[in-house]
Amino acid sequence: MREYYSITELTREFDISTRTLRFYEDEGLVQPVRRGRTRLFRPSDRHLIRQILRGKRIGFSINEIREIIQMYREPPGEVGQLKLMIKRIEEKRENLRQKRRDLEETLAELDQAEESCVERLAELGVNT
Amino acid sequence: MREYYSITELTREFDISTRTLRFYEDEGLVQPVRRGRTRLFRPSDRHLIRQILRGKRIGFSINEIREIIQMYREPPGEVGQLKLMIKRIEEKRENLRQKRRDLEETLAELDQAEESCVERLAELGVNT
DNA sequence: CACGGCATTTACGTAAAAGTCAATTCGGTC
DNA sequence: GACCGAATTGACTTTTACGTAAATGCCGTG
Numbered sequence: 562m563r564e565y566y567s568i569t570e571l572t573r574e575f576d577i578s579t580r581t582l583r584f585y586e587d588e589g590l591v592q593p594v595r596r597g598r599t600r601l602f603r604p605s606d607r608h609l610i611r612q613i614l615r616g617k618r619i620g621f622s623i624n625e626i627r628e629i630i631q632m633y634r635e636p637p638g639e640v641g642q643l644k645l646m647i648k649r650i651e652e653k654r655e656n657l658r659q660k661r662r663d664l665e666e667t668l669a670e671l672d673q674a675e676e677s678c679v680e681r682l683a684e685l686g687v688n689t
Numbered sequence: 690m691r692e693y694y695s696i697t698e699l700t701r702e703f704d705i706s707t708r709t710l711r712f713y714e715d716e717g718l719v720q721p722v723r724r725g726r727t728r729l730f731r732p733s734d735r736h737l738i739r740q741i742l743r744g745k746r747i748g749f750s751i752n753e754i755r756e757i758i759q760m761y762r763e764p765p766g767e768v769g770q771l772k773l774m775i776k777r778i779e780e781k782r783e784n785l786r787q788k789r790r791d792l793e794e795t796l797a798e799l800d801q802a803e804e805s806c807v808e809r810l811a812e813l814g815v816n817t
Numbered sequence: 818c819a820c821g822g823c824a825t826t827t828a829c830g831t832a833a834a835a836g837t838c839a840a841t842t843c844g845g846t847c
Numbered sequence: 848g849a850c851c852g853a854a855t856t857g858a859c860t861t862t863t864a865c866g867t868a869a870a871t872g873c874c875g876t877g
Contacts, residue, residue, distance in 0.1 A: 620748015
């Protein structure tokens with residue numbers, strides 16, 4: 562496991578811009594350490610970036626991603642906070658399950674659409 | 690099956706604004722018929738709205754949703770078009786499968802996060 | 818030490834997807 | 848025919864998630 566990654570290394574690995582990474586830092590999603598003014602990203606930052614991009618692909622906003630990231634962190638020490646956190650996690654999971662249903666339905670309709678196309682091709686005497 | 694729905698009926702049903710529906714019309718996603726200046730939405734429009742909102746929840750942009758909607762339509766009559774359409778559908782499906790993987794991973798991590806919280810609660814002697 | 822190349826900061830720009838507001842205009846009804 | 852509430856239109860505003868440009872810093876190499 563590498564100790565540090567430079568900003569450009571990560572931009573290449575994840576195919577994002579330096580602007581994007583600095584933006585994520587401004588938003589408090591990652592906190593790379595500094596050597597002088599230069600950002601040094603640790604493996605944990607790298608993992609966070611992976612999670613952020615995953616969240617984006619599913620259609621979460623930066624704020625929602627921030628919330629989710631909080632949930633991955635060490636659980637709080639206080640009972641009330643813990644219970645609140647569990648509630649939040651449950652909500653987020655319900656949200657994800659809804660997305661999954663939406664996704665399955667869309668996939669199903671696309672399956673149907675493709676089938677229609679294939680049938681239509683067959684009617685036209687094209688061998689698929 | 691009702692013949693027509695008014696704009697406000699639909700805004701209530703789907704919890705969106707009239708502005709949103711008009712925006713979707715401007716974008717060519719729905720084409721309600723008119724009686725004078727009043728929009729009359731048919732069941733097919735209603736179904737489209739359902740699909741649009743589903744697309745939004747999964748994180749598709751209006752343009753992507755427009756593409757998907759095209760795919761639900763009658764398959765084209767020309768062979769080249771048909772083959773292109775099938776290719777597009779396949780791409781979109783791959784895209785959705787990626788989203789599904791992302792989703793499952795996120796769900797798994799949230800499961801873990803919740804478990805950590807529950808354990809922590811147990812340590813603190815709280816009966817869940 | 819000059820240079821190329823990556824980094825940084827600051828500031829402004831922008832596209833998407835609506836929200837908001839003001840000014841009409843319809844359709845029904847009293 | 849006056850009136851009211853719902854609907855429409857157009858213009859302007861807002862938020863999100865960065866892009867882009869300008870000016871400058873830092874550093875290893877030849």
